[in-house]
Amino acid sequence: MSFSKRQRSGSYKGRSLPHYSSQSAVQEKFHGRISPWFISVSLAIPGLRTRRLRLWLLNPRRMHQCTVSRFGRKRGFAVLVFAFAALVFTTFALAKRFATEEKTWPAFTGDPPTLVFRREDLHRIWSWEVASGHYPSRRSLPEQLGLRSVLNNPALPPRRTALPTRFRAPSGPNTVTTRGVGPKRAYLDIQSQPPHVAYPPRPVPGSIADLDIVMEHCDFSEKKYVRDCLEVLRMGGGLDNGKRLRRNHKKMNDWKYIYLELNETTPPDTSAMDQSGPALITSIAREDPDSGLIKKRGVEWEVPPIALPETQTYRPYPSLPEPCDSENPRIFHMFWTGPFTDKPYLALLSFLFTQNTGLHLPEYQETAACRPKFWLWINPGPAAAVPNPSATRDMFAQLKSSPWAAPFLHPRFKDVIQFKLWNTTEQLDGVPELAKEWRTRESLFNSGGHVISVPPKKEKVESADSAELSNGTEKAKADEDDILNRTGSKSSTSYDRLSVILSDMARFILCHRFGGIYLDADTLLLRDWEELWGWKGAFAYRWSRLEKYNTAVLHLNKGSALGTFLFRTALKNDLDFHPMTVSRYLKEAHLEGLLLRLPDALFDSAWLSTEYYQRDRPPQPFFTDFGDFFDTPLANSAAPHALGFDGFFKGAFSYHFHNYWWKPFDPARNWPDLGPRFIAGEEAARANIRAAAKAAAVAEGKVEVASDEDEDEDEDQRDLDWSTVLKRTFESYIRGERPTMYGEWLEW
Structure with a gap:
């Protein structure tokens, strides 16, 4: 657009044109309508009809005009959004820094609160666990608890402080630690x-x-x-x-x-104790003992107060009359559903290869070390099925006929490996915190808030075996593939989700009822767990980069206060035992310290690198995907055979390969290769493989089928994968060709 000389001089039909600077041409839209920086808002004052309260607020419209005129429409809007976000962040940062416990700010996590216990109950839980020796840690207790006194801790030695108080590092006004009164x-x-x-x-x-x-x-x-x-x-x-x-x-x-x-205890020198922890955290309002706690909506606080047994007596190892402590039994629990495969088979072999089972002695005598045991819990049918009266007899008959399971029924292993029948009703009735109320819940299958309902007509579900013995129609096969009838995960698409959800609950039940450590079935043991058994605290491990729990490894003390809290809380939250939900239970109750969240390096060393973390300095071996365990990349495939078991995450206590139930450990020798003693099972497994291969060939229309002799020839790939190396290492121990990782030979 161009203007005449007269127009440029400033007159146009008797009116003056507004003048705009070159840097703010967009202000042309706002001439004559520039908004003020502040606007007044009047509010009615309750009880005073004739008076109103006037407040002056920053004008959003004026801010918008200013940013648009200075930066342009798009950039101005972005600057405005950034300024608003900075204001909100600063507000909450100051609130977190200076606010008191009485003032609670809304959370934006999107997860509803789960808490059902008052602060007084949380005090009692902490006191019970510490007094029972289940907190052998010097970590400070959460200040949100408002503990009334410093707790004596029999699992810690007395702290010796050489420096006077004025020279010690400040520990904060609300720091409370336990007082060690235990052995050196x-x-x-x-x-x-x-x-x-x-x-x-x-x-x-x-x-x-x-x-x-x-x-x-x-x-x-x-x-x-x-x-x-x-x-x-x-x-x-x-x-x-x-x-x-x-x-x-x-x-x-x-x-x-x-x-x-040491079998000696020195009375704590209270004069030298660090007494920086106050007797009472004053930030907790006395008039409201539960201030700062956010209760689950629609649910009343737990009443009466939490019922706990007498505290357990902490007994150091040297004071035990025998190596095994009855209150802390050394039992590995594992849960399995469906046909017995190479997955629980290798888990059991890893147990025999690494743990101090005493199988290297002709007759084991528990004189020095406590002998660990492995309890494999079998759910014989689909997770939603009701076991029949002969379930136990049928279970052992199936185990005896399974080439993968039969070797562990050998009398040599009867004292260290035991198969147990899982019965959901019996197990739930065996938990006092659930026995009277679990039947009132709509469903037992709740995972992270996702509930799978089981219709009444589906309560009695046919097992996979009975389905195969029926007419073999497509309808039977479809029923077997239905989510309510699955027994085990046969592929990534037919995942047995119900059994996984049931196992989330089963691990807490087993540890609470019997004590011990629960392991997911996709876990292999890599070293002796003696030192972990000695640590009397409860633990799980970290969910990779997230500050959440993964309960693929879980240790709970038998009949503990922590277990009572978890079951009562889960009951009021629809029996949700998903690890993410359990993380919320403990975080909201300030009980995370009682279930130590160990680094996943101890049990799951590949997890971080599979999620693109620490790839600048990865561990050995370097996995970028969990599938690398089964199909080791060609560039790294020299390591498994050359390094063997000693080169596989050495130092870690276990390895978690995260599902892959359908992937064989050893494709070329996908059978139990345990030598002449168990040759019958090997031959049966190889016959099954040949029959399945022939059936597949016929189904594909192939005329020529390889002979049995040809199929018996091993087709090993030149470079063995890690899964194959570990399987063959464990099997060579059973065959008597090598000792355990500690140099002990199996005595038959």
Whole structure:
């Protein structure tokens, strides 16, 4: 557009044109309508009809005009949004820094609250667990609890403080730690002694892992690498078996995380104790003892107050009359549904290969070490099915006929491996916290708030075996593939979700009723767990990068206060035991310290690297996907055969391969290869494979079918995968061709 000379001089038909600077041409839209910076808002004052309260507020319209005129429409809007977000962030940051506990700010997580216990009950839970020796940690207790006094801790030695109080590091006005009154500790330097340096030594009976030290070297939140954590674990645990490289002496002392409790107790010197913790946290309002706690909506507080048994007596290992403590039984639990396959088979073999079962002795005598046991719980049919009266007899008949399961029924293993029938009704009735009320819930299958309802007509569901023995029609096959009738996960598309949900609940029931440690069935043991058994606290591990729990490994003390809290809370939250939901239960109740969230490096060393974390310094082996365990990438495929078991996440206690139920460990030898003693099972498994291959060939219309002799020839690939190497390593121990990882030969 162009203007005449007269127009440019400023006159146009007797009127003056508005003048705009070159940098704000968009202000042309706002001439004559520039808004003020502040606007007044009047509010009615209750009780005073003639008076109103006037407030002056920043004018959003004026802010919009200013940003648009200065930065343009798009950039101005972005600046305005950024300024608003900064204001909100600053407000909440100041609130978190200076607000008191009485003032609770709304959470924006999207998850409804789950809490049903008052603060007084939370006090009692913490007091019970600490007094029972289930908190052998020097970590401070959460200040939100408002504990009334410092708790005596029999699982900690007295703290010796040499410096006067005025020279100690400040611990904060609301810091409360427990007072150690337990036995002294002697930290061990574990090494193989000549001439026995070919294998690492067994852990010292009664030794305990100081998980505070482990957290110091392994916590992902503190930017610790899995690779470095594994080095600390294997060096401090003596797994290096004489292959130590020169390291800084002080650093090596810092890596000593295994200790023994001495059979002597020194009364705590209260004059030298750190008394920085107050007797009462004053930020908790006395008039409202539950201030700061957010109760689950629509549910009343638990009444009467939580009922807890007498506190357990903490007994150090040297004071036990026998190696095994009846209150802390050493039982590994595992839950399995469907036909017995190579997955529980290898889990059991890893148990025999790593744990101190005493099978290297002609007759085992529990004189020094406590012998661990493995209980494999079998759910014989679909998760929603009702077991028949002959379920136990049928279960053992199926195990005996299974090539993968039959070897573990051998009398040599009867004292360390036991098969148990899972009965959901019986198990739920065996939990006092659930027995009277669990039947009132709409469904038992709740995972993260996603409820799967089982119609009444589906209560009695045909097992997979009975379906195959029926008319074999397409309808029977369709029923078997239905989510309510699945028995095990046969592929990534036919996932047995009900059994997975049932196992989420089963692990808490088993640990609470019987004590011990629960393991997911896709877990392989990699070292002796003696030091973890010695640590009397409850634990699970971290959900990769998230500060949540993964309960693929779970230790709960038998009949504990923590277990009571979890079951009562889950009952009021529709029996949801998904790990993410359990994380919310504990976080909202400030009980996370009682279920230690160990780094996943201890049990799941590949998880972070599979999620694109720590790939700059990954552990050995380097997996970018969990499938690499079964199909090792060609560039890394020299490692499994060359390094063997010793090169597989050495230092970790276990490995979790995350499902892959349908993927064989050893495709070329997909049968139990345990030698002449168990040849019948091997031949049966190979016959089944041949029959399945022929049936598949006929179904595909192939005329020529390979002979049995041709199919018996092994078709090993040149480079063996990690899963194949581990399977063949464990099997060679049973065949008598090699000892355990600790140099012990199996005695038959």
